[in-house]
Amino acid sequence: EVQKHSVHTLVFRSLKRTHDMFVADNAKPIPLDEESHKVKMAVKLRTEYGSVLHMPSLKENMREKGGPNTGDPYGHKQYSGNQGQELEYMVTGTHPYPSGPGVALTADTKVQRMPSESAAQSLAVALPASQSRLDANRTAAGVGDIYRHAGISERSQPPGMSVAMVEAGGNKNSALVPKKAPTMPKPQWHPPWKLYRVISGHLGWVRCIAVEPGNQWFVTGSADRTIKIWDLASGKLKLSLTGHISTVRGVIVSARSPYLFSCGEDKQVKCWDLEYNKVIRHYHGHLSAVYGLDLHPTIDVLVTCSRDSTARIWDVRTKASVHTLSGHTNAVATVKCQAAEPQIITGSHDTTIRLWDLVAGKTRVTLTNHKKSVRAVVLHPRHYTFASGSPDNIKQWKFPDGNFIQNLSGHNAIINTLAVNSDGVLVSGADNGTMHLWDWRTGYNFQRVHAAVQPGSLDSESGIFACVFDQSESRLLTAEADKTIKVYKEDDTATEETHPVSWKPEIIKRKRF
Numbered sequence: 001e002v003q004k005h006s007v008h009t010l011v012f013r014s015l016k017r018t019h020d021m022f023v024a025d026n027a028k029p030i031p032l033d034e035e036s037h038k039v040k041m042a043v044k045l046r047t048e049y050g051s052v053l054h055m056p057s058l059k060e061n062m063r064e065k066g067g068p069n070t071g072d073p074y075g076h077k078q079y080s081g082n083q084g085q086e087l088e089y090m091v092t093g094t095h096p097y098p099s100g101p102g103v104a105l106t107a108d109t110k111v112q113r114m115p116s117e118s119a120a121q122s123l124a125v126a127l128p129a130s131q132s133r134l135d136a137n138r139t140a141a142g143v144g145d146i147y148r149h150a151g152i153s154e155r156s157q158p159p160g161m162s163v164a165m166v167e168a169g170g171n172k173n174s175a176l177v178p179k180k181a182p183t184m185p186k187p188q189w190h191p192p193w194k195l196y197r198v199i200s201g202h203l204g205w206v207r208c209i210a211v212e213p214g215n216q217w218f219v220t221g222s223a224d225r226t227i228k229i230w231d232l233a234s235g236k237l238k239l240s241l242t243g244h245i246s247t248v249r250g251v252i253v254s255a256r257s258p259y260l261f262s263c264g265e266d267k268q269v270k271c272w273d274l275e276y277n278k279v280i281r282h283y284h285g286h287l288s289a290v291y292g293l294d295l296h297p298t299i300d301v302l303v304t305c306s307r308d309s310t311a312r313i314w315d316v317r318t319k320a321s322v323h324t325l326s327g328h329t330n331a332v333a334t335v336k337c338q339a340a341e342p343q344i345i346t347g348s349h350d351t352t353i354r355l356w357d358l359v360a361g362k363t364r365v366t367l368t369n370h371k372k373s374v375r376a377v378v379l380h381p382r383h384y385t386f387a388s389g390s391p392d393n394i395k396q397w398k399f400p401d402g403n404f405i406q407n408l409s410g411h412n413a414i415i416n417t418l419a420v421n422s423d424g425v426l427v428s429g430a431d432n433g434t435m436h437l438w439d440w441r442t443g444y445n446f447q448r449v450h451a452a453v454q455p456g457s458l459d460s461e462s463g464i465f466a467c468v469f470d471q472s473e474s475r476l477l478t479a480e481a482d483k484t485i486k487v488y489k490e491d492d493t494a495t496e497e498t499h500p501v502s503w504k505p506e507i508i509k510r511k512r513f
Contacts, residue, residue, distance in 0.1 A: 187444035189501055190425050191494045193437060193476060195451050197487040199235045201228060206479035207247060207465045213255040215471035220479055221248030227262055227272075232470060235487065241272060243279055250293040250304075259316075261302060263290035269304050271316070283314045285321045294337045301358075303344055305332035311346050313358065323361030327354060333375040336386070341400050345386060347374030353388050355402055365402045369395060378418035378426070380440065387440075389415035389428055396443070408443045411436045417466045421473040429478060433462025446501065449488075457482040 005013075045053065204223030211218040217238060219229050227241040227248055246266035253260050259280075260272040269290055271281035288307035295302055300316040311325040311332050330350035337344055342355035342364050353367040353374055367388075376389035384399045387408075394408040394415065413430035420426045424440035437447040453462050463481035470477065476488040491499075 185442050187439035187442040187446065187501060188424060189496045190423065190437070190439060190446055191490045191492075192447050192499055193449070193488040194491050195449075195486055196489050197235050198454065199230060199485040199487065200454060200483060201230075201237050202226070202483045202485075204247070204483060205463075205465060205481050206483060206485055207249050208251050209466045209468050209477055209479040209485065210251045210253055211468055211470045211477070212253040213471065218468075218470070218477060219251050219253060219260060220485055221251045221262055221264070222483075223247040225264075227251060227260075230485070232475070239277065241277060243270060244268060246289075249289065249291050252293055252295055254295055254316075255297070256295075256300065257316075261293055261295065263293045263304055265289035267306075269293065269302070269314070281316075281319050283312075283319055283321075285312055285314075285324070286310070288331075291331065292334050294335050296337045296339075296343065296358075298339045301337075303335050303337055305335040305346055307331040309348070309350075311335050311344065311356075313344075313361070323358075325354075325356055325361060325363075327363050327366070328352065330373075333373065334377045336377050336379055338379055340384070345377055345379070347377045347388055349373040349375075351390070353377065353397075353402070355400070364400075367397065367402045369404060373414075375414070375416050376418040376428075378420050380420055381422050383440075387418055387420065387426060389418045391415065394418070394426075394428055394438070396440075406443050408438055408445070410445050416464060419467045419469055419476070421469045423473065427467055427469075427476060429464030429467045431463045433464060433480070435464055435467070435478065444501070451486055453480075453482040454484050 202220065202222040202224055204225075206220050206222050208221040209218060211232065216232060217229055218232050219227060221227050221244075225242065225244050225246060225248065227244070228237060229239040229241070230236065231238055241260075244262065244264040244266055245268075246264050248262055248264045250263040251260065258274045260274055261269070262272065263269045267286050267288060267290060269283035269286070270279045271283070272278065273280045283302065283304070286304065286306040286308055290304050290306045293302060293304040295316075301322070302314040302316050303311055304314070305311040309326070309328045309330060309332060311328075313322040313325065314320065315322055325344065325346070328346065328348040328350050330348055332346050332348045334347040335344065336346075341357075343358040344356040346354050346356065348354070351368070351370045351372060351374060353370070354363050355365040355367075356362070357364050370388065370390040370392060372391045374388050374390045377386060378389075379386045385396060385405065386399065387394055387396045389411075391412070391414050394411060396405040396408070397403065398405055408426070408428075411428050411430060411434070413432045413434055415428050415430050417429040418426065419429075420440060426438040426440045428436045428438070430436075433450055433453070435449040435451075436445055437449070438445050450462070453459060461481045461483075464478050465481065466479040468477055469475065474489060478486045478488070480486060
C-alpha cells in the first residue's frame with residue numbers, strides 16, 4: 001500500500017532531490033564555448049566599433065604582430081578600408097616633417113607618403129574640427145587593437161583613476177594618473193550652543209514661533225488653541241490671545257505694520273491688531289487646515305499654505321485672494337517669501353519643492369529630488385541660496401533656478417523645521433526631539449542636541465515643531481512637543497582649543513540626488 005503524503009511534503013522532497021542532484025555543480029562557471037564566443041565578439045565588434053573598423057592601422061601594432069591576421073584571434077577578414085594598402089602605412093599628415101621640435105628626420109619621416117583618398121577622408125570624419133591640428137600626428141586605432149580590447153568594459157579602471165594619454169614626439173603611452181578625489185573643505189568653527197532657559201505655560205504642543213522685528217518679544221501658537229506673547233529678555237508671559245477653534249499652526253509678525261498674522265487647523269487665517277489685541281481681518285478661502293504662512297518683505301502680501309494642496313496669496317489690506325497657487329498633489333507643509341525672484345517657495349508632502357512666479361501665479365521650477373515629504377524650507381539671509389528638509393536628507397539649492405548644491409546627511413528623522421543665521425549656522429529640528437547644528441558652507445554637522453523633556457512628560461513627547469533665531473541671532477528658540485519653549489545661546493566660554501572641530505579631510509561620498 002502506497003503511503004499518502006501531503007502536497008507540501010512531496011514538493012519539499014522534490015526540491016531536496018533537485019538540490020542533491022545539482023549541489024556538486026553549484027556556482028561553477030559554465031565552460032566557454034569557443035564558437036559562440038567568436039560569434040558574440042563578431043557581433044559586438046560590428047555594433048560597437050563598426051564605424052571605426054575601416055580606419056588605417058597603427059604602424060607599431062602591425063610591426064609587433066608581424067601580419068594582419070596575428071592580432072585577430074577570430075580570423076576575420078580585414079575590412080575594405082585597409083585592403084590594397086601597405087601594412088606599414090601610417091597617416092602622419094601631408095608633409096615630411098619630424099613629429100616635434102628638435103626631433104631629427106628619420107627614414108620614415110623623410111619619405112613623403114600621400115595618404116589614399118579614403119584614408120584621409122575617414123581621418124577627417126573621425127577627428128573633431130577643433131582638434132584636427134592637435135591630433136595631426138595621432139593615428140587611428142588598428143582593427144587588431146579593437147579586437148584585442150573588445151569585451152573590456154568601459155569602466156575597467158577603479159573609480160578615482162583616470163587614463164591619461166601621454167604623448168611625446170608622437171609616441172603614445174597609457175599612464176594611470178590618480179584623479180584627486182573631492183574632499184570636504186575645512187568647516188568654519190562655530191561655538192557650541194547650550195540650553196539656558198525653558199519656558200512653560202502652554203497646555204498643548206507648541207507648534208509655531210516667531211520673533212518680532214524689534215527683538216523685544218516673541219509669539220508662539222499652540223495645540224491649546226491660544227497664541228501667547230512672551231518677553232524675550234525675561235521669558236515672562238505678556239499676553240494670551242484666544243480666537244482660533246483648533247491648533248494654531250503658524251504665526252508671523254509684520255515688520256511693516258503693527259499686525260500679527262496667524263493660521264490654524266480650523267482653516268482660518270487671522271490678522272490681529274496688536275494695539276487693540278483684537279482680530280481685525282479674516283482671510284477666507286482655504287478648504288482645509290492651514291499649515292503655514294509668510295509675509296512678503298517688500299509688499300503688503302500674505303502667503304499661506306494648506307492641506308488642500310494649494311498656497312494662496314492674499315492682499316493684506318483688501319483681504320482679496322490674489323492668486324491660488326495650485327500644482328502640488330498633496331498637502332503643502334511650508335511656504336517662504338523673498339523680495340528677489342523666485343518670490344515664493346513651497347515644500348509639500350508630495351515630496352516636491354516649487355518655486356513660483358508671484359506675478360503670473362504659476363510654477364517657475366519644480367524640484368523633485370527629495371524622496372519623502374518636504375516639511376521645512378529656509379532661505380539664507382545673505383546668500384542667494386536655500387535649504388529644504390526631509391526625512392531622507394537636508395538639501396541645499398541655488399536660486400533662481402533651484403540648482404542642487406549638496407546634501408547634508410545624518411539627521412535621520414522627520415525634520416519639522418529649519419533655521420539659519422548670518423554666520424552660516426543651520427539648525428534642523430526633528431520629530432524625535434533631536435536638533436542638529438550644521439556649518440552651512442561645508443555641510444559639516446558640528447553639534448547634536450537632544451534636550452530632556454519637561455519633568456512629568458513622556459519621553460515620546462520629545463519633538464521639535466519649530467525653531468527660530470532672534471533678531472540679534474544670539475538666541476535660538478525652539479517650540480516643542482513637551483509644551484515648552486526652549487531657549488539656547490552660544491557657549492561664551494568655548495574656544496576652538498576647548499571644542500576643536502573633529503573633522504578629517506576625508507574623501508566625501510555625497511549622494512548627489
